[in-house]
Amino acid sequence: MSHITEEIRNITGSLPQGVRLVAVSKFHPESSIEEAYAAGQRVFGESHAQELSRKYGNLPKDIEWHFIGHLQTNKVKQIAPYVAMIHAVDSMKLLREIDKQAAKAGRVIPCLLQIHVAREETKFGFTPDECRAMAEEGEWKALQHVRISGLMCMASNTDDMEQVRAEFHQAYELFLELKAGAFAQAPYFTERSWGMSHDYPIALEEGSTLIRVGSRIFGERMY
Ligand SMILES: *Cc1c(COP(=O)(O)O)cnc(C)c1O
Numbered sequence: 001m002s003h004i005t006e007e008i009r010n011i012t013g014s015l016p017q018g019v020r021l022v023a024v025s026k027f028h029p030e031s032s033i034e035e036a037y038a039a040g041q042r043v044f045g046e047s048h049a050q051e052l053s054r055k056y057g058n059l060p061k062d063i064e065w066h067f068i069g070h071l072q073t074n075k076v077k078q079i080a081p082y083v084a085m086i087h088a089v090d091s092m093k094l095l096r097e098i099d100k101q102a103a104k105a106g107r108v109i110p111c112l113l114q115i116h117v118a119r120e121e122t123k124f125g126f127t128p129d130e131c132r133a134m135a136e137e138g139e140w141k142a143l144q145h146v147r148i149s150g151l152m153c154m155a156s157n158t159d160d161m162e163q164v165r166a167e168f169h170q171a172y173e174l175f176l177e178l179k180a181g182a183f184a185q186a187p188y189f190t191e192r193s194w195g196m197s198h199d200y201p202i203a204l205e206e207g208s209t210l211i212r213v214g215s216r217i218f219g220e221r222m223y
Pocket residue numbers: 024026047068069154196197198212213214215216
């Protein structure tokens with residue numbers, strides 16, 4: 001059994017009910033994706049619009065492509081016709097552009113709001129207070145072609161697993177607060193996208209429903 005097949009089986013075999021694996025294939029060749037596909041994996045994550053479009057064009061059409069990275073507004077148009085979910089929405093401006101391009105493509109695109117919980121200054125995302133304000137302000141309700149399906153976050157890049165746990169926990173608490181509050185009338189607000197190769201077991205304990213795992217499956221990326 002290849003390493004890719006083995007890891008796909010190990011990870012998916014250990015997931016609780018209702019949790020899905022997003023296999024993060026950015027910077028990895030199409031042959032690696034085909035191997036994971038043969039092992040039964042159908043959900044893949046990419047973080048560059050151009051690379052994603054090329055892979056979308058060349059690979060089986062029943063793959064569910066998730067855009068997981070920082071998305072620039074001028075790249076939305078390229079992926080709107082087919083992308084299954086956009087994980088890292090970090091501004092109203094981006095959400096409006098996704099709505100506009102989804103309308104042109106005749107689609108409704110599920111989106112997640114990226115929450116900044118990590119210590120690092122450089123990470124994108126809404127602070128919890130910005131997210132609350134945006135949810136309560138309510139402009140999103142008028143956007144007919146996006147569906148805010150939940151939250152996404154990245155923990156600090158640290159070996160301190162208690163720090164990581166506290167950050168996932170903060171995101172989970174915010175999710176529950178919004179689910180009971182501004183999103184109480186939104187039954188589709190259900191997803192929590194957190195957990196990567198080194199921290200997904202902790203993310204699962206802190207309520208993740210989508211784990212985004214790359215290097216553990218596909219090996220180290222060549223940046
Ligand atoms: C690259 C990436 C991942 C996967 O990271 P690994 O450590 O390789 O598992 C997950 N989420 C985002 C947003 C990424 O950019």
